[in-house]
Amino acid sequence: xxxxxxxxxxxxxxxxxxxxxxxxxxxxxxxxxxxxxxxxxxxxxxxxxxxxxxxxxxxxxxxxxxxxxxxxxxxxxxxxxxxxxxxxxxxxxxxxxxxxxxxxxxxxxxxxxxxxxxxxxxxxxxxxxxxxxxxxxxxxxxxxxxxxxxxxxxxxxxxxxxxxxxxxxxxxxxxxxxxxxxxxxxxxxxxxxxxx
Numbered sequence: 558x559x560x561x562x563x564x565x566x567x568x569x570x571x572x573x574x575x576x577x578x579x580x581x582x583x584x585x586x587x588x589x590x591x592x593x594x595x596x597x598x599x600x601x602x603x604x605x606x607x608x609x610x611x612x613x614x615x616x617x618x619x620x621x622x623x624x625x626x627x628x629x630x631x632x633x634x635x636x637x638x639x640x641x642x643x644x645x646x647x648x649x650x651x652x653x654x655x656x657x658x659x660x661x662x663x664x665x666x667x668x669x670x671x672x673x674x675x676x677x678x679x680x681x682x683x684x685x686x687x688x689x690x691x692x693x694x695x696x697x698x699x700x701x702x703x704x705x706x707x708x709x710x711x712x713x714x715x716x717x718x719x720x721x722x723x724x725x726x727x728x729x730x731x732x733x734x735x736x737x738x739x740x741x742x743x744x745x746x747x748x749x750x751x752x753x
Contacts, residue, residue, distance in 0.1 A: 561582050561583065561584065562582070562583040563580050563581070563582055563583075564581045564582070564583060564589060565580070565581040566578050566579075566580050566581075567579045567580075567581075569593070574597070574598070574632065575595045575596060575597045575598075575672075575674075576595070576596045577593065577594075577595055577596075578593070578594065578595075578596055579591050579592070579593050580592050580594070593671075594671050594672055594673065595671060595672040595673070595674070596672075596673055597672055597673055597674035597675075598632055598633050598634055599632070599633040599674065599675050599676065599677075600630055600631060600632050600633060600674065600675075600676040600677075600725075601630060601631065601633060601640050601643045601644045601647060601676060601677050601678070601679065602627075602628040602629065602630035602644075602647075602676055602677075602678045602679070602725045602726075602729055603628055603629045603630065603644050603647060603648045603652075603656070603659075603678070603679050603680075603681045603729075604628055604662065604678065604679070604680050604681065604729045604730065604732075604733045605629065605648065605652055605654055605656070605681045605684055606680055606681065606682050606684075606709070606733060607682070607684050607706070609708055609709055609710075610706045610707060610708055610709065611706070611707055611708075611709050611712050611730065611733065612629070612652055612654070612704055612705070612706050612707075613626045613627065613628065613704070613705060613707060613712065613721070613726065614626075614627055614628070614629055614651050614652065614702050614703065614704045615627075615702065615703045615704075615705070616699070616702050617701070625721075625722065625723045625726075626715070626720065626721045626723065626726060627723045627725070627726050628678070628723075628725055628726045628729050628730075629647050629648050629650075629651035629652045629704075630647055630651070630676070630725060631643065631646070631647040631650070631651070639748070640677045640679075640747075640751070641659055641679065641747040641748060644656075644659060644677070644679045644681070644747075645659065648681055649687050649691075649692075649693060650693040650695070650699075651695075651699065651702060651704070652704050653686055653687045653692055653693075653704075654681070654684045654685070654686060654687060655684065655685050655686075655687055656681035656682060656683060656684055657682070657683025657684070657685065658681070658682040658683045659679050659680070659681055659682075659747040660679065660680045660682075660741075660744035660745065660746065660747055661677065661678075661679055661680075661744065661745040661746065661747050661749050662678045662679060662680050662729060662732040662733060662736065662744065663677075663678050663728055663729070663732040664676070664677050664678070664751060664752055665678065665724070665725060665728050667724050667725065668724075675751070676725050677751065678725060678728060678729040678732065679747060680732075680733055680736065680744060709730070709733060709734055709737065710734070712730050713730060713731065713734050716730060716731070
């Protein structure tokens with residue numbers, strides 16, 4: 558396999574969440590080409606699972622101009638915070654739940670043709686509610702976020718009816734169904750190091 562050497566990285570835009578860059582990359586054979594892509598801090602997502610049911614959140618997405626069914630999820634944006642801790646935080650912030658058990662389901666690159674964004678998806682079990690006094694105050698799009706429980710098999714059917722299209726939700730729900738059907742043997746410890 559050839560090594561694609563980056564000769565130069567040119568920042569084009571830096572926003573609150575991501576940076577758009579142009580890399581000058583040497584191809585096999587020596588030709589140098591430019592490639593534009595988005596550099597992203599990464600994210601985590603959580604499948605809350607309770608007695609055959611999963612919790613999904615309905616959240617407005619400005620890029621699409623509509624709401625989507627999604628997993629509780631968020632950016633890896635707290636310096637030094639390990640992914641399982643971020644997952645627990647997002648579960649509390651978006652679903653008002655805590656997990657007594659957290660396992661790693663799957664790692665996904667969401668759009669590798671144009672972004673380095675990776676999401677780690679966790680399965681949350683042994684759930685309990687966050688006490689009212691400790692609940693996160695939601696703002697902006699999250700202020701009107703709603704959460705609903707679905708039978709896992711119904712959520713899988715929703716994917717194939719086109720009702721769940723968020724890539725991380727699709728991946729997380731399918732991975733959960735597979736893990737359940739395999740007697741949870743495919744799960745990895747929550748602190749498993751990310752792939753290189």
